[in-house]
Structure formats: structure tokens, C-alpha cells
Amino acid sequence: xxxxxxxxxxxxxxxxxxxxxxxxxxxxxxxxxxxxxxxxxxxxxxxxxxxxxxxxxxxxxxxxxxxxxxxxxxxxxxxxxxxxxxxxxxxxxxxxxxxxxxxxxxxxxxxxxxxxxxxxxxxxxxxxxxxxxxxxxxxxxxxxxxxxxxxxxxx
Amino acid sequence: xxxxxxxxxxxxxxxxxxxxxxxxxxxxxxxxxxxxxxxxxxxxxxxxxxxxxxxxxxxxxxxxxxxxxxxxxxxxxxxxxxxxxxxxxxxxxxxxxxxxxxxxxxxxxxxxxxxxxxxxxxxxxxxxxxxxxxxxxxxxxxxxxxxxxxxxxxxxxxxxxxxxxxxxxxxxxxxxxxxxxxxxxxxxxxxxxxxxxxxxxxxxxxxxxxxxxxxxxxxxxxxxxxxxxxxxxxxxxxxxxxxxxxxxxxxxxxxxxxxxxxxxxxxxxxxxxxxxxxxxxxxxxxxxxxxxxxxxxxxxxxxxxxxxxxxxxxxxxxxxxxxxxxxxxxxxxxxxxxxxxxxxxxxxxxxxxxxxxxxxxxxxxxxxxxxxxxxxxxxxxxxxxxxxxxxxxxxxxxxxxxxxxxxxxxxxxxxxxxxxxxxxxxxxxxxxxxxxxxxxxxxxxxxxxxxxxxxxxxxxxxxxxxxxxxxxxxxxxxxxxxxxxxxxxxxxxxxxxxxxxxxxxxxxxxxxxxxxxxxxxxxxxxxxxxxxxxxxxxxxxxxxxxxxxxxxxxxxxxxxxxxxxxxxxxxxxxxxxxxxxxxxxxxxxxxxxxxxxxxxxxxxxxxxxxxxxxxxxxxxxxxxxxxxxxxxxxxxxxxxxxxxxxxxxxxxxxxxx
Numbered sequence: 001x002x003x004x005x006x007x008x009x010x011x012x013x014x015x016x017x018x019x020x021x022x023x024x025x026x027x028x029x030x031x032x033x034x035x036x037x038x039x040x041x042x043x044x045x046x047x048x049x050x051x052x053x054x055x056x057x058x059x060x061x062x063x064x065x066x067x068x069x070x071x072x073x074x075x076x077x078x079x080x081x082x083x084x085x086x087x088x089x090x091x092x093x094x095x096x097x098x099x100x101x102x103x104x105x106x107x108x109x110x111x112x113x114x115x116x117x118x119x120x121x122x123x124x125x126x127x128x129x130x131x132x133x134x135x136x137x138x139x140x141x142x143x144x145x146x147x148x149x150x151x152x153x154x155x
Numbered sequence: 156x157x158x159x160x161x162x163x164x165x166x167x168x169x170x171x172x173x174x175x176x177x178x179x180x181x182x183x184x185x186x187x188x189x190x191x192x193x194x195x196x197x198x199x200x201x202x203x204x205x206x207x208x209x210x211x212x213x214x215x216x217x218x219x220x221x222x223x224x225x226x227x228x229x230x231x232x233x234x235x236x237x238x239x240x241x242x243x244x245x246x247x248x249x250x251x252x253x254x255x256x257x258x259x260x261x262x263x264x265x266x267x268x269x270x271x272x273x274x275x276x277x278x279x280x281x282x283x284x285x286x287x288x289x290x291x292x293x294x295x296x297x298x299x300x301x302x303x304x305x306x307x308x309x310x311x312x313x314x315x316x317x318x319x320x321x322x323x324x325x326x327x328x329x330x331x332x333x334x335x336x337x338x339x340x341x342x343x344x345x346x347x348x349x350x351x352x353x354x355x356x357x358x359x360x361x362x363x364x365x366x367x368x369x370x371x372x373x374x375x376x377x378x379x380x381x382x383x384x385x386x387x388x389x390x391x392x393x394x395x396x397x398x399x400x401x402x403x404x405x406x407x408x409x410x411x412x413x414x415x416x417x418x419x420x421x422x423x424x425x426x427x428x429x430x431x432x433x434x435x436x437x438x439x440x441x442x443x444x445x446x447x448x449x450x451x452x453x454x455x456x457x458x459x460x461x462x463x464x465x466x467x468x469x470x471x472x473x474x475x476x477x478x479x480x481x482x483x484x485x486x487x488x489x490x491x492x493x494x495x496x497x498x499x500x501x502x503x504x505x506x507x508x509x510x511x512x513x514x515x516x517x518x519x520x521x522x523x524x525x526x527x528x529x530x531x532x533x534x535x536x537x538x539x540x541x542x543x544x545x546x547x548x549x550x551x552x553x554x555x556x557x558x559x560x561x562x563x564x565x566x567x568x569x570x571x572x573x574x575x576x577x578x579x580x581x582x583x584x585x586x587x588x589x590x591x592x593x594x595x596x597x598x599x600x601x602x603x604x605x606x607x608x609x610x611x612x613x614x615x616x617x618x619x620x621x622x623x624x625x626x627x628x629x630x631x632x633x634x635x636x637x638x639x640x641x642x643x644x645x646x647x648x649x650x651x652x653x654x655x656x657x658x659x660x661x662x663x664x665x666x667x668x669x670x671x672x673x674x675x676x677x678x679x680x681x682x683x684x685x686x687x688x689x690x691x692x693x694x695x696x697x698x699x700x701x702x703x704x705x706x707x708x709x710x711x712x713x714x715x716x717x718x719x720x721x722x723x724x725x726x727x728x729x730x731x732x733x734x735x736x737x738x739x740x741x742x743x744x745x746x747x748x749x750x751x752x753x754x755x756x757x758x759x760x761x762x763x764x765x766x767x768x769x770x771x772x773x774x775x776x777x778x779x780x781x782x783x784x785x786x787x788x789x790x791x792x793x794x795x796x797x798x799x800x801x802x803x804x805x806x807x808x809x810x811x812x
Contacts, residue, residue, distance in 0.1 A: 004264060004267075006804070006805070008801065008804065013226070014666075014686055015666065017224075017226065018226060018666075018686070020253065020254060021224045021226060021227075021250075021253040021254075023253075023258060024224070024252065024253025024254055024257040024258050025253060025257070027257050027258070028258060029258055029259065029260065030258045030259065031259075032255075032258075032259045032261060032264040032265060032267075032268050035268065035271050035272065035275065035804055036250070036254055036272075037275065037797060037800050037801070038225070038250075039776065039792060039797070040730070040774055040775050040776050040789070040792055041775040041776055041777065043748075043775055043776065043777040043780065044775060044776030044777065044779060044780055044789065044792060045780060046779075046780040046794065049797055049798070049801065052798065052801060053801050053805070056801065056802070056805040057805050058804075058805060069661045070660070070661055070664075070666070070667075071664065072664050072686065072687065072775075073664070073750050073751075073773060073775035073777065074664060074750040075750050076750070076775050076777050079748060079777055079780075079781070083780070107666055107667075107668075108666045108674060108686070109666060109667075109668040109669075109674050115258075
């Protein structure tokens, strides 16, 4: 494969992170581009995280949670599904290719499925190529914009 | 902040495909990192001691361990950090084994990825705050779902340990699959002689409440405080007054109802007690077969019942039970063997399943223990057994070995010879898998003392010829085709998760695989736990098992519950949501999305705000991504912490470009 691209994955702790672990234990070889951020639930994913990641220069974002009906927190992934679907439809509005963002469901037992998801998504991002660079200054501004999203943590 | 980074070799597991020394070197250059080193096995005693020493000597405020998955050793290292005097939440893990070294072979790319993951962990840790758990009381009652041998064992062990037990069984009697067996391997014990007394113990134990003919409708709550809604299905018989005398069964005119207990090889009456040793020994009406329900006329059972307990108007009743822990022992079902068209696919009456044969062998079965084949009632002289029907067969989506079929086939071959001394058994097999205590000896005895002919090879076809069944297959050891003229064909059918297990798993919020088996917390080290605290597994619900393993797991699950209940208070996970009252506008969106009802209203100086009930909050963070004000933050996974991970990853790319 050509030069690595920057792909960020947001995974719920219970199903998909476990599925990625199962894939590792099973030695299912995958492309190395993906960096995983662990969250308790796919419902914890604020769509702004995804936007910030793409605007900040990531070439692709993958979100994965528990299969609908199978959420560790009963219904977190239903909220995720609704938010992420809206987000996906919104991406072209700001000039980002929809193909750069996918959300999937992988259970903790589905190591092989995880390998397939990562491989397919990585290939998809490589087919799209690196995201349009907006120049170092603009990108730095984008990063700075990202920081403005940050809030004070209650003491 | 002074952060320490410890990069684990994990022997060659990580060091084989990641340059761990380079990762540690790179970590030294990261902001706020005061110390970084590589270590052979971070989780070992010297490894943990090294971390404790470094924290104390260098005065570190937090530690990042780059090793395996936090789902494995997160808690281990949190204890290590605590031992060094830090708050256990001043710790982060970078998963460079499951997510890096084991899935990629390119050392350069792996090393870069590992450095990134460490960078993200460091950035997150820089924002961590000490967290402190709260204590809450636990309800020391336990629910066991499923009244097979595993569930019975778990219920009895918990009850003997002094706990109040609620046992929920979906059929009208406990006993499960074991109650249907005639004999058990490798001792050829009478199954009901060893299970019967245990079933009676359940009925008589003062600590056990048994709900038979009942199903779990919904589950709410969390470890220590579950509310389970149970549907007690209508039996149309008032069980309080039913004495199990059986007068209704004798007089019921509908004598051709399907008999699920006898695997439908026999018939029963529409109102019935499933078998003589049933617990509870109460009658129930099978609505689909009852003449009264079908035509409105009849009512014989109501007339003959001496205690007047027949009630055709009875409705399902909902009961809510409050328990602190749940053991699921929902067992297995035989795989639907009719997908094997070449074996007769249910077309030939003399091709039967192993469990049907077990009922035919049983003295309490429909033939009174005399082997009669279903088509014409004749005694078979030649019986062919076909193994691996629905196990080790990718083509029907059952690639796993069910484990007990080799053994029960050997047992049934022995029993055939015992019943009919001039009979001959043929067993078509792929491999013999007999790894238990006295198991291999048992299969050898089947061949050597009982003269069962074992033929290694698959059967290609079963078809009738006259009153015989022709079983055509390969003998791969002799390298020839073989044909056996059999009077009866018994299929050793493999196991899959019980019907409805996926729906139950969803209610319990535990994982299950595509075969309907529940997933254990860890395949080796947490065999009876699940990923939901307070929910445990026993028996075939977790995977196919024989009776000794099911009983052992039932006891193991009970031991886990007794261990959990040995404390009066549990400590809640402090990774819970926290409200910044200055930002909160009291819109209540968080309360609306919270699946646990952990957020309540709070009035502060005349203004509406919210408050998190920390012991109820499970830390999913739904509220945090719902709050438009950023007022409610899931601690340990705050917006800032996640954004810090994203930022450091993307900023690093800027430098590279």
C-alpha cells in the first residue's frame, strides 16, 4: 500500500474496542493507518469530535459501536446512529466527501468482521487519497478553532 | 504535570514487531513526560515494582503504560499506581499489542503507530483528575435464569450459601435437557436418579423461589440493584391448588398433542404434567391442542379436577423481582438438522435425532424403554449413528465442535447393545473427541466390548429401501465406499444457543455470538463473568458443555455471586458524569437521554438545574454529548480529554508534513 494516511477511529469500549482486541488476539493482519480512541459508548461521541478531526486534517474517521439492540448501556447506540447519520448527510455541505466517514457496528466476538471493516475503510480512504490540504496556516487556525470547542471541566 | 511512560516488550509479543526502545525514546520528548523506559513484562511483579519505584523516586503525578488492552490489565495497573500512592485514575494505557504489534508486520509503521498511541495517552493523562468512588448498598438476592442442571446447581449453591434465590424456568418443569436423558456418560448412571433429588432440593429449599413457565420480560438497573420483570405465562391451572394428581390427564379427550418433553416421538394430552418427576408437579394446558380453546366445547378437565383448579380465563401475570446479581443458565438447543437434505431432512420417520433416541431408550419415555423404531414399532437390529450433524461443518454455518456428541453416541451404542443383545451399531465419525476423565476408555469399550463398528468418514446419503434405511458413506481409513443397511438412523446433532438467547442477551446487555452463545468476560480468566457487572454465566448458555462442566460452571457462578455479596457495600465506578451548575440551564435533555434515570432535577436559588446520582450513573456519557452547554461532563472521558487526543494526533501530522 502507498504512504500511510491519517485515519482516526472512535470505538465504544464494550463491543467494537473488544472486537478490535479479538482481532488482535486472533492475529488478523490489518492496515496500520488507523489510530483508535476509546470511549465508553458510541453514544458518547459528539458529532463535533468527528468534524473537528476531519477539519483538523484527518483523511478519514471511522466510528464503531455495539450492534443496535445490543448496547451495554441499553440504548446509547441508538442516539449514536441518529446523530451520526445526520452528520454523514451534512458532510457534503461543508465540502467533505461522505466516504471519509463511516459508522459501523462490530461486537466483541467479531474479530474477523473488525479486520474486514478496517481493511475496507482504509482501502476506501486510500482510494479517495489524502484530504485536501488547506495550508499550514489555515490548518493551524482549524486546530485553534478546535480548541475553542473545549470547555472548562467543572472543578 | 510529571508523567512516566512505561513501554512493555511483552516478551516478543510487542518487541517482535515494534521498536519499544525507540517508542520510549520518543516518549521522553513529549510534553509533561518526566520519565520513560521500556520494560520486559510490565504486568509481572518486577515490572510493577519498577513502575512503583519510578513513580516514588521521580515524584511522578501519573503513569502511561504502553502494553496490552486496557480491557485486560487496566485494573491491574490502576492498582499498581495506587500502590505507589497516586490516585488510580491518574493512569492511562496505550494498547500497542492487540491494536499494533499483533495486527501488523511492518516494524517501522508499527513503531510510528505505537508512538502515536503513547502520545495520545500522554495528552489524555495530562488532563486526568483524581476520582474517588462512592459506596452503595447491595440487594443480596440472586436470580437464576434457566432451570437445567447448571441453573439448578447455581441456585442450590447460592441458596446453601444463605442467599435468597429466584429461579426462573421457561417450561413448566425444571430439569432441562438432562431430565430428558436416559443415562449419562461415562458412568452410564441413570440421569433422573442423580438429577431428581437435586430437583426436589430446589422445590424444598426455603431460600429458593421457583417461577416455572415464566420468562424474563425486561431487566433494569445495575449490579447490586437489578429489577427484573418476569412474565408468568398462563397455565390455565391454578397452581396454588393443583396437587399434581393427574386426574385431568387421564380424562383429557385430546390425546394427540405434541409432546415436547418426549421430543415429539410420543403424544400427550392437551392438559399435562410433562413427566412423572416434574418439579413443580403441576398440570398445564397446551392451548394449541386443547379442544376447549379450539372449539369452546369440552371442559372435561374442569369437571374431573378434585380441587377445582382449572381456570380457562387465566391471564399472564407480571411479577417484578429485585435482585443484586443474575446468573444466566439458559442452555442450548439442538441445531435444526433438517438443513441436511441428504440425511432425509425430516422426511423419513426412521431417521431421528440423538435426543429423540434418548427418549426412546428411556424407561419413562413413550415406548417404556423398549427400543421401537418410529415407523412401524419394530425392534431395530441394525442402528447407524451419524456424528457431526451440525457440528464442525462450515457449510451449514456450524464450524465449531459441540464436544459432547462423540460421547453420547458411544453411550447410545452401548445402551442399544444392552437393550438388544443381538443388535449391531455402526458409527460414522470424523474424529473421536473424548478428552474428559474416563472418556477415552469409555469410547474404546464401546468398540471393543460392545462391538460397535466405528467407520471414519462422512455419510453422503441416507435413503429408504424396502423397510430398511440405506446409509451410504465413505470409509476413509480403508479408502472405500461403504453402505450400511440400517433399521434405524440416529443423527448426533450438535448444539447451538437456546432459542431466544439473543433477545435475553440484549435485555441483560451482555454480548453473544452468531450461534446464540453468550460471551464470557475473558475466554480464559473470566469464564463465568460477563462484561456487565453482576451478570454471570453457567452451563451451555456460554458454549456446548457436558454435565460435569455445566455443574462445575454453575458452582463457579454461584461462588462469584457469593463473593460479590460478601460485602455489604459496593464501590461505584467514579467515572461518572458531573454537572457544572454555572453552565447548566436546566433544559433536562440529559435527563431525557439517560438510560438509567441517574439524573434528577435540582432547584438552586429558584433556578432549575440537574444533579447526577453518582451510584446510579453507569458512565456511558450519553448526557455529555447531548448537552449543548457542555455543562455535564463524563469524568475521565471529558470533551477536553478526547479533544486532547485528537489534537495531539493531528498536530503531530502537521510536524511530519
